[in-house]
Amino acid sequence: MNQSTKEKLINxxxxxxxEKGFFNTKVSDIVGEAGxxxxxxxxxxxxxxxxxxxxxxxxxDQISNIIDKYTTYEDETRRVIxxxxxxxxxxxxxxxxxxYIFFFQVICVGxxxxxxxxxxxxRIKDFYLKKLSKYPKSQLxxxxxxxxGKRLVEFDMLAGNRTFTYIVSQFEDAVDLILGx
Amino acid sequence: MNQSTKEKLINxxxxxxxEKGFFNTKVSDIVGEAGxxxxxxxxxxxxxxxxxxxxxxxxxDQISNIIDKYTTYEDETRRVIxxxxxxxxxxxxxxxxxxYIFFFQVICVGxxxxxxxxxxxxRIKDFYLKKLSKYPKSQLxxxxxxxxGKRLVEFDMLAGNRTFTYIVSQFEDAVDLILGx
Amino acid sequence: MNQSTKEKLINxxxxxxxEKGFFNTKVSDIVGEAGxxxxxxxxxxxxxxxxxxxxxxxxxDQISNIIDKYTTYEDETRRVIxxxxxxxxxxxxxxxxxxYIFFFQVICVGxxxxxxxxxxxxRIKDFYLKKLSKYPKSQLxxxxxxxxGKRLVEFDMLAGNRTFTYIVSQFEDAVDLILGx
Amino acid sequence: MNQSTKEKLINxxxxxxxEKGFFNTKVSDIVGEAGxxxxxxxxxxxxxxxxxxxxxxxxxDQISNIIDKYTTYEDETRRVIxxxxxxxxxxxxxxxxxxYIFFFQVICVGxxxxxxxxxxxxRIKDFYLKKLSKYPKSQLxxxxxxxxGKRLVEFDMLAGNRTFTYIVSQFEDAVDLILGx
DNA sequence: TATGAATGAGACTTCATTCAT
DNA sequence: AATGAATGAAGTCTCATTCAT
Numbered sequence: 001m002n003q004s005t006k007e008k009l010i011n012x013x014x015x016x017x018x019e020k021g022f023f024n025t026k027v028s029d030i031v032g033e034a035g036x037x038x039x040x041x042x043x044x045x046x047x048x049x050x051x052x053x054x055x056x057x058x059x060x061d062q063i064s065n066i067i068d069k070y071t072t073y074e075d076e077t078r079r080v081i082x083x084x085x086x087x088x089x090x091x092x093x094x095x096x097x098x099x100y101i102f103f104f105q106v107i108c109v110g111x112x113x114x115x116x117x118x119x120x121x122x123r124i125k126d127f128y129l130k131k132l133s134k135y136p137k138s139q140l141x142x143x144x145x146x147x148x149g150k151r152l153v154e155f156d157m158l159a160g161n162r163t164f165t166y167i168v169s170q171f172e173d174a175v176d177l178i179l180g181x
Numbered sequence: 182m183n184q185s186t187k188e189k190l191i192n193x194x195x196x197x198x199x200e201k202g203f204f205n206t207k208v209s210d211i212v213g214e215a216g217x218x219x220x221x222x223x224x225x226x227x228x229x230x231x232x233x234x235x236x237x238x239x240x241x242d243q244i245s246n247i248i249d250k251y252t253t254y255e256d257e258t259r260r261v262i263x264x265x266x267x268x269x270x271x272x273x274x275x276x277x278x279x280x281y282i283f284f285f286q287v288i289c290v291g292x293x294x295x296x297x298x299x300x301x302x303x304r305i306k307d308f309y310l311k312k313l314s315k316y317p318k319s320q321l322x323x324x325x326x327x328x329x330g331k332r333l334v335e336f337d338m339l340a341g342n343r344t345f346t347y348i349v350s351q352f353e354d355a356v357d358l359i360l361g362x
Numbered sequence: 363m364n365q366s367t368k369e370k371l372i373n374x375x376x377x378x379x380x381e382k383g384f385f386n387t388k389v390s391d392i393v394g395e396a397g398x399x400x401x402x403x404x405x406x407x408x409x410x411x412x413x414x415x416x417x418x419x420x421x422x423d424q425i426s427n428i429i430d431k432y433t434t435y436e437d438e439t440r441r442v443i444x445x446x447x448x449x450x451x452x453x454x455x456x457x458x459x460x461x462y463i464f465f466f467q468v469i470c471v472g473x474x475x476x477x478x479x480x481x482x483x484x485r486i487k488d489f490y491l492k493k494l495s496k497y498p499k500s501q502l503x504x505x506x507x508x509x510x511g512k513r514l515v516e517f518d519m520l521a522g523n524r525t526f527t528y529i530v531s532q533f534e535d536a537v538d539l540i541l542g543x
Numbered sequence: 544m545n546q547s548t549k550e551k552l553i554n555x556x557x558x559x560x561x562e563k564g565f566f567n568t569k570v571s572d573i574v575g576e577a578g579x580x581x582x583x584x585x586x587x588x589x590x591x592x593x594x595x596x597x598x599x600x601x602x603x604d605q606i607s608n609i610i611d612k613y614t615t616y617e618d619e620t621r622r623v624i625x626x627x628x629x630x631x632x633x634x635x636x637x638x639x640x641x642x643y644i645f646f647f648q649v650i651c652v653g654x655x656x657x658x659x660x661x662x663x664x665x666r667i668k669d670f671y672l673k674k675l676s677k678y679p680k681s682q683l684x685x686x687x688x689x690x691x692g693k694r695l696v697e698f699d700m701l702a703g704n705r706t707f708t709y710i711v712s713q714f715e716d717a718v719d720l721i722l723g724x
Numbered sequence: 725t726a727t728g729a730a731t732g733a734g735a736c737t738t739c740a741t742t743c744a745t
Numbered sequence: 746a747a748t749g750a751a752t753g754a755a756g757t758c759t760c761a762t763t764c765a766t
Contacts, residue, residue, distance in 0.1 A: 005729075005730080020291065021289050021290075021291050022289070023203075023204035023289065024291060026755085026756065026757090027756080027757070027758085028755095028756080028757095036730075036731090037730065037731045037732060038731085038732070038733095038757090038758085039730075039731055039732060039733095039758085039759075039760080040729080040730055040731070041758095042757090042758060042759075043729070043730075047757085047758085048757085104288050104289065105289055107285050107289070108202055108203070108204070108285065108286055108288070108289030109202075109289075110201070110202050110205060118336075118340060121336070137354070137358065140351065140354050140355060140358065141358075143329065143332060143333075143351070143355075144325060144328075144329045144332075144355055144358070144359075146332060147325075147328040147329040147330075147331060147332030147333075148324065148325045148328040148329065149328075150328060150331075150332065151324060151325075151327060151328030151331065152324075152328075155299075155302065159299060170321065170324070173318070173321050174321060174324075174325055177318065177321065177322075177325070177359070178325075178358070178359075186746080186747085207738090207739065207740085208739075208740060208741085209739075209740090217747075217748085218747060218748040218749055219740095219741090219748080219749060219750090220741090220742080220743080220747070220748055220749060220750095221746080221747055221748070221749095222740095222741095223740090223741065223742075224746065224747075228740075228741085229740070367725080367726085382653070383651055383652075383653050384566075384651070385566035385651070386653060388759085388760065388761085389760075389761060389762085390760075390761090398726075398727085399726060399727040399728050400727080400728060400729090400761095400762090401726070401727055401728060401729095401762090401763080401764080402725080402726055402727070402728095403761095403762095404761090404762065404763075405725065405726075409761075409762085410761070466650050466651065467651055469647050469651070470564050470565070470566065470647065470648055470650070470651030470652075471564075472563065472564050472567060480698075480702060483698065499716070499720065502713065502716050502717060502720065503720075505691065505694060505695075505713070505717075506687060506690075506691045506694075506717055506720070506721075508694060509687075509690040509691040509692075509693060509694030509695075510686065510687045510690040510691065511690075512690060512693075512694065513686060513687075513689060513690030513693065514686075514690075517661075517664070521661060532683065532686070535680070535683050536683060536686075536687055539680065539683065539684075539687070539721070540687075540720070540721075548750075548751080569734085569735065569736090570735080570736070570737090571734095571735080571736095579751075579752090580751060580752045580753060581736090581737085581752085581753070581754095582737085582738075582739080582751075582752060582753060582754095583750080583751055583752070583753095584737095585736090585737065585738075586750070586751075590736085590737085591736085
């Protein structure tokens, strides 16, 4: 079956938002890219904010799922964290454009989006904290891991365009360094 | 002496940009806050971009100076890095609103601003790299330090409103953890 | 038997027009109320104007019939006028929503509708004139009766929601006052 | 001094509203008539509703003043009512276009405007009631006078374009007929 | 007949920028 | 330098109407 019109709009919006940013994107850019009429947009979305929200929600949901999955995953800490990281990076790598939007646009849009961003961030931190609870300086280590993870996404994956393998190996090296050994 | 009109405009712009973000700020907000007429703005700035640029340049200059200062500063690595960090945090702490703009707005505006942002980031990384050149895994350690530093600024200083002392002590702990001991 | 689709549309349109007015009513409101699809509307009506026209025509026809009936009705003037009034009020009372549309919406829509409105008004006036032709100041009395009748409809029946009996008795009192006794 | 821009807009709006009605008037019609740019409209008025409101308020104020003036005016009832009517008609005659808007547009726009319309109507009725309080059937007579007055405005003055003298003499005749003699 | 997604013209509104004073 | 009214391009959004199924 063909892509539904709504899907076409979502995909076009992802493309355009990631190219020009939220504020520099006009609804006319999105419909132009999708090849539908201006009015069609408003059948599916109340506003530009709404389609942006749906897109952001996609990343948030994916990340949430991974957090949930590994929160209850029983294994050696170091292993769990590495697997968790690998999976997060995999999703973000696969949906780079959406990841770009999430990491580089969400904060600026303000309003509820800022909250969503910090919320996800907090949940990742809580995840690390829980896993590291038996380690000394768990708080500090959690912060370092999350800071480095974000750095990897923003600079190596999105801006630097490094390979997935590189990202993951960097992360694993960092885990080893921080957890000792 | 009184603030010059241009200074008034810059200060108002800093306030408003940091409250509402670049795109949600109207020139009329800036002049309203400054208490001058709409037209006066264009005597001092060619456009909204230009005043934003001047503000961004203020942080960039400060950071650049600190980088330059410590690049040629000869002392034990760990000490240099800690002093460097302390000074960076001090400036950002003092000019929180400008820091907010730099960390949360610059990337979204796009165009040359994105370049400026990554440029500063790169120079800090080069600084760390140079200082850590004798350490094993210097590349990784530099990345971790910079990622954690940014995390401290964004989450603890700007979003979380922690004290300056807290920020600095966290940073120093991280340096010790990462450089060993 | 079931209401035909066209009847459903007419009835829904009457409801919605009388609630929101012609201009504030969307075709989507009408079809929504009727429970049919948007496109169905255009099978039965060329445009929003056309369904409005059909509705207006319903009142106009009813009033016309009553005028015709009493124009050739031979009896004492006072009696004829009272009976005529009673019957007009009865129809309007029964179809309050349509009456509302006729009295409060038709003039604003402009175009041919304004003409229709003044046309009906003129015919009622002619009716009164004819019936009162033997009375002194027949012209003035006709005008007073028609002005008062309209007032009764607009303020007491439609806006004020008075009973049918009240309306009629007011009208009869006025007839007596104006024709003497 | 020249007409201020706001005055130009008000005058153009009066012209256009009275020609095409509220809903068929576009802001672009008003600014076109006034010879100013589209954006200029929004310096002075928040919306089309707002300029309409200001115009409606002009009639309401004038009528209110006349009501106030004659409410406390002591003289023979018949004389007071005739003078009151004459003055009301004079104002409406002088500002026919605004009167047209008030009598033929206000009801349709809905919302607060409907309330304003019925409010004025009620105050005129109260005025008549007070003046006629010593007369038998004062309620009925008040209603008749107001119904006829409105008829005169709508059909003779606005639609029929009769002279001011004609309107006033009709009204005075009606007063005499209704109050006796 | 009936559907309802799609269209696109056209309205409203905002706001960076200009310019005469 | 300073003003602030005016501009108009550009964007958002609505909705009557069409049309393929």
